[in-house]
Each structure stands twice: as structure tokens, then as C-alpha cells.
Amino acid sequence: xxxxxxxxxxxxxxxxxxxxxxxxxxxxxxxxxxxxxxxxxxxxxxxxxxxxxxxxxxxxxxxxxxxxxxxxxxxxxxxxxxxxxxxxxxxxxxxxxxxxxxxxxxxxxxxxxxxxx
Amino acid sequence: xxxxxxxxxxxxxxxxxxxxxxxxxxxxxxxxxxxxxxxxxxxxxxxxxxxxxxxxxxxxxxxxxxxxxxxxxxxxxxxxxxxxxxxxxxxxxxxxxxxxxxxxxxxxxxxx
Numbered sequence: 001x002x003x004x005x006x007x008x009x010x011x012x013x014x015x016x017x018x019x020x021x022x023x024x025x026x027x028x029x030x031x032x033x034x035x036x037x038x039x040x041x042x043x044x045x046x047x048x049x050x051x052x053x054x055x056x057x058x059x060x061x062x063x064x065x066x067x068x069x070x071x072x073x074x075x076x077x078x079x080x081x082x083x084x085x086x087x088x089x090x091x092x093x094x095x096x097x098x099x100x101x102x103x104x105x106x107x108x109x110x111x112x113x114x115x116x117x
Numbered sequence: 118x119x120x121x122x123x124x125x126x127x128x129x130x131x132x133x134x135x136x137x138x139x140x141x142x143x144x145x146x147x148x149x150x151x152x153x154x155x156x157x158x159x160x161x162x163x164x165x166x167x168x169x170x171x172x173x174x175x176x177x178x179x180x181x182x183x184x185x186x187x188x189x190x191x192x193x194x195x196x197x198x199x200x201x202x203x204x205x206x207x208x209x210x211x212x213x214x215x216x217x218x219x220x221x222x223x224x225x226x227x228x229x
Contacts, residue, residue, distance in 0.1 A: 108159025
């Protein structure tokens, strides 16, 4: 079965611009989480969407936003880009059904690497 | 927000040696997961532990969840070059199990 697909894989922007990243989850997975990965900070939680609603949010400024569509596909947007936004942005999906060991297992995409100049 | 600290940050050892990676927090998690990430790819799940004191084995890898569900360890026996990668622990918050937060990672290098 197809994995998590993120587009684009690489992109270069300049300060002040905005960017939109896309994530297509595994079929049947209703939860989509976004993370920012940098060498200095590791994997930082951005937000999680479930059934088109933001259910959890990390500690990022309002310039970072996201949404989820009825087919569970998700997008995240970063406005007014700063140099420090250069990072690998990872999307992960999960079934998120019930409880127990398998309930919230994340399957990641390969990421979108953003460079801000 | 709950935090997870991993140690060591970097580890370079010879093939055949054993090693242990630690993941610690002052908070309790409903479950804890271990992932491995290779360059150019997203993290891939290795194991999930749910019960305090639980021990799981995956070939040469042994994972343990602390009795108090605040910490975990990953032990690799007879490390091989194929074990090289970034190892990440991740905890599901008690207040919202779908919010998974990650430790800072341990970058492991196995020398042939």
C-alpha cells in the first residue's frame, strides 16, 4: 500500500515569502501530524489534525498554520519566512483508533526540505 | 509540555560491541515509541512499549519501558554497520495520546 507522500521534496524560498507544503496520508489514516526537524532542535511538534480539525498544537508562532481536507490530505503553510525556518518538515499519519500499542503509531513521509535564503 | 531527553547524543563504536541509549523524562507517558531515521528519509517505527516495566526484543535490539513510565532504554547487542542511524524515542502525552513528542535523538555510528 502507498506510504505517506509529501510534496515538494525540496524548495528554496527567500525571507518574507510564504510556503505551502502538502501531505497525503496512508489510505484509511485519519490523523496527520506535522513536525519540524533541525540539527539543533531535533523533531519539534507543530500540530496534529483529525477529521479536518486541529486537535493538538505545538509551541510555534502563528506564522505556522495548517489544515486538513475531507479526504484526510493535509497542508501546512508558513508565512513571512525567516532564515530560522530552514528545516526538514515531516508529516506523519496514523490510524488513531482506540488505545494500546498500535493506536498512535506514526508513519512518516520522506519530508520537505525547505531552505530560506 | 512534556520533554524527553536522550543520551548520549552521539555514539561511535566498533562493530561487535554492545551499547545502550537512554530516554528520560520527568513526566509520565501513556506509551513510548522508538524510531530509527536514515539520511533523506523519515523516521521508521521500531517498537512501541505501553506497560510499565515492559521489555520487548527485536532481534539484537532490546527495549525497556521504565516501571514508572517516565523512561526507556534501547540496548543493541553486537552492533553492526547496518545499525548506523539516528535513533529517536517518542512519547504519547497522557493528556492527549495522539500528541507524540520526540527526544533529541542519538546519532549512532558503527565502525566496521
